[in-house]
Amino acid sequence: xxxxxxxxxxxxxxxxxxxxxxxxxxxxxxxxxxxxxxxxxxxxxxxxxxxxxxxxxxxxxxxxxxxxxxxxxxxxxxxxxxxxxxxxxxxxxxxxxxxxxxxxxxxxxxxxxxxxxxxxxxxxxxxxxxxxxxxxxxxxxxxxxxxxxxxxxxxxxxxxxxxxxxxxxxxxxxxxxxxxxxxxxxxxxxxxxxxxxxxxxxxxxxxxxxxxxxxxxxxxxxxxxxxxxxxxxxxxxxxxxxxxxxxxxxxxxxxxxxxxxxxxxxxxxxx
Amino acid sequence: xxxxxxxxxxxxxxxxxxxxxxxxxxxxxxxxxxxxxxxxxxxxxxxxxxxxxxxxxxxxxxxxxxxxxxxxxxxxxxxxxxxxxxxxxxxxxxxxxxxxxxxxxxxxxxxxxxxxxxxxxxxxxxxxxxxxxxxxxxxxxxxxxxxxxxxxxxxxxxxxxxxxxxxxxxxxxxxxxxxxxxxxxxxxxxxxxxxxxxxxxxxxxxxxxxxxxxxxxxxxxxxxxxxxxxxxxxxxxxxxxxxxxxxxxxxxxxxxxxxxxxx
Numbered sequence: 001x002x003x004x005x006x007x008x009x010x011x012x013x014x015x016x017x018x019x020x021x022x023x024x025x026x027x028x029x030x031x032x033x034x035x036x037x038x039x040x041x042x043x044x045x046x047x048x049x050x051x052x053x054x055x056x057x058x059x060x061x062x063x064x065x066x067x068x069x070x071x072x073x074x075x076x077x078x079x080x081x082x083x084x085x086x087x088x089x090x091x092x093x094x095x096x097x098x099x100x101x102x103x104x105x106x107x108x109x110x111x112x113x114x115x116x117x118x119x120x121x122x123x124x125x126x127x128x129x130x131x132x133x134x135x136x137x138x139x140x141x142x143x144x145x146x147x148x149x150x151x152x153x154x155x156x157x158x159x160x161x162x163x164x165x166x167x168x169x170x171x172x173x174x175x176x177x178x179x180x181x182x183x184x185x186x187x188x189x190x191x192x193x194x195x196x197x198x199x200x201x202x203x204x205x206x207x208x209x210x211x212x213x214x215x216x217x218x219x220x221x222x223x224x225x226x227x228x229x230x231x232x233x234x235x236x237x238x239x240x241x242x243x244x245x246x247x248x249x250x251x252x253x254x255x256x257x258x259x260x261x262x263x264x265x266x267x268x269x270x271x
Numbered sequence: 272x273x274x275x276x277x278x279x280x281x282x283x284x285x286x287x288x289x290x291x292x293x294x295x296x297x298x299x300x301x302x303x304x305x306x307x308x309x310x311x312x313x314x315x316x317x318x319x320x321x322x323x324x325x326x327x328x329x330x331x332x333x334x335x336x337x338x339x340x341x342x343x344x345x346x347x348x349x350x351x352x353x354x355x356x357x358x359x360x361x362x363x364x365x366x367x368x369x370x371x372x373x374x375x376x377x378x379x380x381x382x383x384x385x386x387x388x389x390x391x392x393x394x395x396x397x398x399x400x401x402x403x404x405x406x407x408x409x410x411x412x413x414x415x416x417x418x419x420x421x422x423x424x425x426x427x428x429x430x431x432x433x434x435x436x437x438x439x440x441x442x443x444x445x446x447x448x449x450x451x452x453x454x455x456x457x458x459x460x461x462x463x464x465x466x467x468x469x470x471x472x473x474x475x476x477x478x479x480x481x482x483x484x485x486x487x488x489x490x491x492x493x494x495x496x497x498x499x500x501x502x503x504x505x506x507x508x509x510x511x512x513x514x515x516x517x518x519x520x521x522x523x524x525x526x527x528x529x530x531x532x533x534x
Contacts (some may be wrong), residue, residue, distance in 0.1 A: 002289070002290060004290045004291075004292045004293065007292045008292070011273060012273050012275050075524065076524075077521050077522050077523075077524060079357040079358070079360055079361045079363075079516075079519075080357070080361070080363075082353075082354070082357045083354045083357050083358070083371045083374065083375065086350045086351075086353055086354045086357075086375045087354070087374050087375045087377075087378065089350060089380070090350045090351070090375050090376070090377075090378035090379070090380045090381065090382055091378040091379035091380045091382075091384070091418075091419045091421075091422065092374055092375055092376075092377045092378030092379075092382060092384070093377070093378075093417045093418060094417075095417070096373075096374035096375075096377055097374050097375065099370070099374065100354065100367070100370045100371040100373070100374030100375070101371075103358075103363070103364075103366070103367035103370045103371065104354075104357060104358045104361065104363045104367045104368070104370075104371050105363075106363055106364055106367055107358075107361035107362050107363040107367075108361065108362025108363070109361050109362050109516065110361060111361070111363075113362060113363075240419065243422075244379075244380045244422050244423070244429065245350070245380050245381075245429070245430055247350075248353075248520070248522050249348075249430075250347070250348035250353065250520075251348070252348070254348065254520065255347060255348065
C-alpha cells in the first residue's frame with residue numbers, strides 16, 4: 001500500500017453524483033435531465049437545488065430571492081462594489097471587474113466572512129439553548145472564540161435598513177416565526193439589555209432565515225454568494241460610461257504618509 | 272497507463288521510482304530547476320526562461336530586473352492597488368485582494384491590455400516615426416469585443432500634461448540597459464511621439480517598449496506586466512487590513528434621482 005494509491009485510483013475518471021454533460025445529447029443535473037425534468041425551474045430555484053439537492057416552496061423561494069434583492073446596493077463607495085467600478089473606470093472587462101468584486105465580498109467585516117460566522121453562531125446557539133445552555137454563556141463563548149458576535153453591529157452605522165422590509169415580507173409569506181429568526185431577535189434584545197450596543201445586522205437576520213430554511217452554514221454561504229451581484233453591474237456600467245480613470249481619482253495629496261523620513265538607498269551615488 | 276496528456280514544451284518531470292505522482296527531477300526548458308538552477312539563477316532569469324525558452328543574456332536579465340523594480344509598486348493612487356486595498360480594508364482573503372488588483376490592472380488604462388496593444392503598436396511601427404504618426408491618426412478598431420474601444424493613444428497618459436518624473440527616470444534607466452532597438456529610440460524620439468499622440472508618455476509605454484526589446488510577444492508582455500505589478504498591490508492590501516476601515520477613504524456621492532425611463 002502506497003500513500004499515492006489514492007491519487008492513482010482517482011486519476012483520469014471522476015466519480016460524481018452532481019452531474020455531467022453528454023455533448024449533443026443531454027445534461028444531467030443532480031440526477032435530473034436539465035432540459036426535461038428541470039426546464040420549468042426559475043434560476044434561483046435551480047441555484048438552490050444545485051447547492052442543497054432539495055426543493056423549496058414558492059414562498060421560501062420568494063424569501064430567498066428577497067435575501068438577494070434587499071442587499072443589492074449600486075453604490076461604488078462600498079468596497080466590493082468599488083472594485084467593479086474601478087474595473088470599469090480602468091477599461092477592464094465587465095466579467096473581470098464583477099468577478100473580482102464578488103471575490104472581495106468574502107470579507108471578514110461584511111459579506112461571506114461575516115455570514116458564515118453568523119450562520120454557525122445562530123445554529124449553535126439554538127442547539128446549546130435546547131440542550132439546557134444559557135444565552136450569556138453562548139455570547140461569552142462566541143466573543144472568546146471569534147472576538148465578535150457576527151450578525152450584530154455593523155460597519156459605518158449601527159442600524160440596518162434591510163431588516164424591517166425583510167421581516168415584513170417574511171410575515172406576508174408566513175415565514176417570520178421560525179425558531180432561528182425568533183432566537184435572532186431574542187439575542188438582539190439580550191445584547192442591548194446587557195449593555196452592548198449591537199443591533200442585529202442583515203447578515204445576522206439572513207443567517208437566521210437561512211437556518212430556518214434548512215440551509216447549513218456551508219449551504220447558506222454558497223447561497224448568499226450572488227447576494228451583492230445585482231448592485232455591482234450598475235457600478236461597473238456607470239464607471240464605464242464616465243471618462244476613463246475618473247472614478248474617485250487619488251491625488252498625491254490624498255496620501256497621508258506615516259512612514260520613515262527619506263533616506264539613501266545603499267550604493268546610490270550622491271548628487 | 273493514462274491516455275490523457277497535458278502537452279508542454281516548458282516543463283518536464285522525471286518521476287521517483289515506483290510513484291509517478293512524485294517528482295525526482297523537474298526541468299524548465301531542459302534546465303534542472305532544483306538540481307542546477309536553484310541558488311544560481313536570478314528570479315528574472317527564471318521568468319525569462321519560462322516565457323522565452325532560453326536563458327537571457329546578462330544585459331537582458333538586467334533590463335528585466337530593472338523593469339520589475341519599476342513596476343513592483345504602482346502606488347496606492349493606482350487603480351489596481353486601490354482595488355486591492357478595497358479587499359484589504361474589509362478583511363477579504365489575500366487572493367481576493369490580488370484578484371481585484373488583477374481585474375482592475377488588466378484594463379486599457381495603464382493595465383495589461385494597454386501593454387498588449389502598445390506592444391502590437393511596436394510590432395507594427397517599430398522605430399519608424401511616420402508609421403507611429405499614421406497609427407495615431409487611425410481610428411481605433413471597433414470590432415465587437417469584451418474590451419472597450421480604446422479611448423486614448425496606447426502607451427500615453429491621457430490625464431497628464433507633461434511626462435511624470437518616474438516615467439522619465441525609468442525610460443532613461445531602461446534605455447541605457449536595453450540591447451535595443453526600441454527603448455533607446457523611444458528616449459531619442461519621445462518629444463515627437465508625444466506631440467503625435469497629444470499626450471505625454473506613460474509608464475505603460477515604457478514598459479511595453481522594454482518588454483518588446485526583451486523579445487516577448489504582446490500576450491507575454493501583458494501577462495508579465497500584470498504579474499510584476501502585484502507586489503505593491505499585495506503590500507498595500509495587507510497594510511490596509513491592519514487599519515480600521517474608518518481610516519480608508521469612503522468618498523461621497525451626489526445622487527441624480529431622475530429615472531432613465533423618464534428621460
